[in-house]
Amino acid sequence: MKIRTFFYTIEQGVVGIFKNKWFSVATIATISACLFVFGIFYAIAFNIANIVQKAEENVSVTIFFDEDITEERIEEIGEILSRRSEVGRYEYVSAEQAWEDFSVKLGEYAEGFTENPLENCANYQIYLNDVSKQNQLVSYLEGVEGVRKINKSDFTADTLSGINLVLVYVFIGIILILFAVSIFLISNTVTMGISVRKEEITIMKYIGATDFFVRAPFVFEGMMLGIIGSAIPMGLLYYLYGLATELISEKFSFLSFLKFLPALDIFQYLIPFSLLIGVGIGFVGSFFTVRKHLRV
């Protein structure tokens, strides 16, 4: 592309935005509305995912050792655990530590015990990376020499991985629906805007303009509208997110277990992603709509 064609494209793209004010406003409003709804779902979904993840981090598998196990073997089992991809982290709890923790719960009743009743209860407390892999780890550990017993919670693990799965499906579904709706709305808006300029395109083609020369300003215009249309809802959502999380934390103390993600955590991905979607929608919408009019 020649430099003057490049500048012509930019100039005409910008002129086009202002020349067709109502079309531009309608397009920006459509993209903004779609990305606003998308942003809300994104923020909700990521907060739920965060809460689930926090819950998952507290799900543990406990393994107890054979009574005659040596210290060396316990260490070897620790090394085996460190090599397993399902394991996030693990802690060694000695028999003394186990009794100390438990006696706190027992309170004064603990004083009646002269010996450690949990003598054989030294264990590894294992926290998983992904609770859905609990069974996989457990069946492996069952075959490890020196492991006597394994405690796990199927219900918690199944529930959490179920929530995770539902969340992924719902999120994908919402994105697909919103994407389809926005493409439909935007292609209609672009079609309206371009039909006004159909004559201009026809004249350009008669004069000998290449498809690229005709299309480039429209595509640039579409992409600019996409950027503006995505920047507006992102700015608005950034402000509203801070306001909403603050309000919920202050006014609804019974929801204190909900720990919201900081705005930065949400928006560091949401903003570039939305800009990309906005630009993509603008590009696709204008590229294909102009194509229909190029066959002159």
Next chain:
Amino acid sequence: MAEKKRKKSAESNPMSEYAIYLEDVSKTFSDGVPALSNINLRVKHGEFVFIVGVSGAGKSTLIKLLLRELKADSGTVFVNGFNLMTIKHGRIPKFRRTLGVVFQDFRLLKDRNVYENVAFAQRVAQKSESEIRRNVPSMLSLVGLAGKYKAKPKQLAGGEQQRVALARALVNQPKLLLADEPTGNLDLYNTAEIMKLLETINEKGTTVVVVTHNDKLVNDMKKRVVTIKQGMIVSDAENGGYFDED
């Protein structure tokens, strides 16, 4: 010099002698209605030709074939040396830059002034700004609109709008000017002015093809007249005449 070059090129490629070379060209619309049947037409470089006929005779279809807006179903179509039966879509812009086109309804860009409308054709042809600044004013002088370069199309009379369209068509120095009913929306005075301009342009070496059904205009000019009736060429005469049956 140009004549010598043309002769040499004509020896190597017989089509290069002609601005328009049509042989056995037929076109039928998708609904089965024949628009043109076995058209044979040869227009040499530098000629001035009227193509006449009543409404629906096939004149507009012929213009569309010459612009490669439509493709003929069969036959041979060469315009300015381009084979329009085999030309690829990507080469059509290059071909069209060898043409100038004028329409009955002017087809100016309403939101741009006279200067910008003419400069637009140069921009499409990717001319530099210095070339545009040089060419556009001289073309506006030729059509007598140098003083109105800032005016928008709606501020101009019909005849003036057609002159802007002519300036736009000519600014890229096309070899062939196609004018589809260029005086259809003009009064007698402006019709005469536009025709004078077309003659001047032709005298400067541009081939001019005017499609019209204005019999008075055709008969006054005493040029070559090709008459189309029901999609067929029924006469082709130098210094010909035409009687509008409409």
